[in-house]
Amino acid sequence: MKSEFPEPMDAGLLQIERELRSLSPIAPERALSEMLARQVASESEVPVPARVNRVVAGPFPWRRVGVPTAAAAAAAAFVLPSAERSVDKGSVAGGIRSAEEARPGHAPISWVPMPPRSEYRLVDGSGVLLINEPAPMMEYQLEQTEHHEWRNPRDNSLIRMSIPRQQRVLLPASYR
């Protein structure tokens, strides 16, 4: 290997380098590799949750419903251009799509995921001193809300999903 140093390394350093190179890092577990492959594969399809994906994937049965009823349904389910709509996890399956999307033969929307963000809030009065051995601990309760958003670049409509969680955090405490 060609040295990248202006001055060559002495024999001792080269020996250390050789010894380091002889070590083999532990390989990732197979489950991790499988999970990554699945994750990358799913990212390469449509970057929205599976439930949303299923909603937009199938053509709407216009013929069965009839044109007037379908038009009314489509109007009700419109995502108006530039309108923001907050959707919880349950209502996503209910069908969010524009009438344009619902037309037979039209390509589905490709929703672009926005960077997720999390909010943490300490529950008031949740600090409890636990007298444990060998050290006392303070127990706090945190409320976390994870916000996920997907944007339709065509008309800037948004799908929002907020996941509330509660966490219990234990921190070492001192009697002082």
Added chain:
Amino acid sequence: MSANTPPPASSWKQWFTTHGQRLLLFARQQTRTEQDAEDVLQEAMVRLWKSGMIDTAEDGANEPCLAGAFTQIRRSAIDQARKNIRRANRETRAMEMDEPGHIVWFQDSLEQDERSQQIEKAIQTLPDYYKEVIILKIWGDLTFEQIAETLDIPMNTAASRYRYALERLRRTLTPAKLS
């Protein structure tokens, strides 16, 4: 390194099988627990996929960019370190369970090879800014230019840190001569 059509998802598994060891090693060095290392690695790989950073392999096919993968691991690790509440939570739990915080990095150490264990211990006691350079150079197989880009430091700094790290390892691993 370039940003073109990404390789098909199917080729990722093969690529990860080839480079997973070195990527996970760097993720381990950048984090403090095995779980964090795996989380960081996962997030970094998704970011790399989305970034579309690719290299051209020897056979002319597109493959994910290895130097870019290290960069994404470092960024993900920095992001994760900011989520200090989760970290504190996990560390407290680890403390409660009396788990050792030590993660074994090398197969050879697992196999109870005494010299390998000495070397691993010596590496792990290096300051982080030496450790990351050593790992990227020796096991990441990056050039100093790529290391500099990954760690956002000048190339000369990367090269000198590498040399200082080797010198420190030599001092640690060579028994002191009796006068």
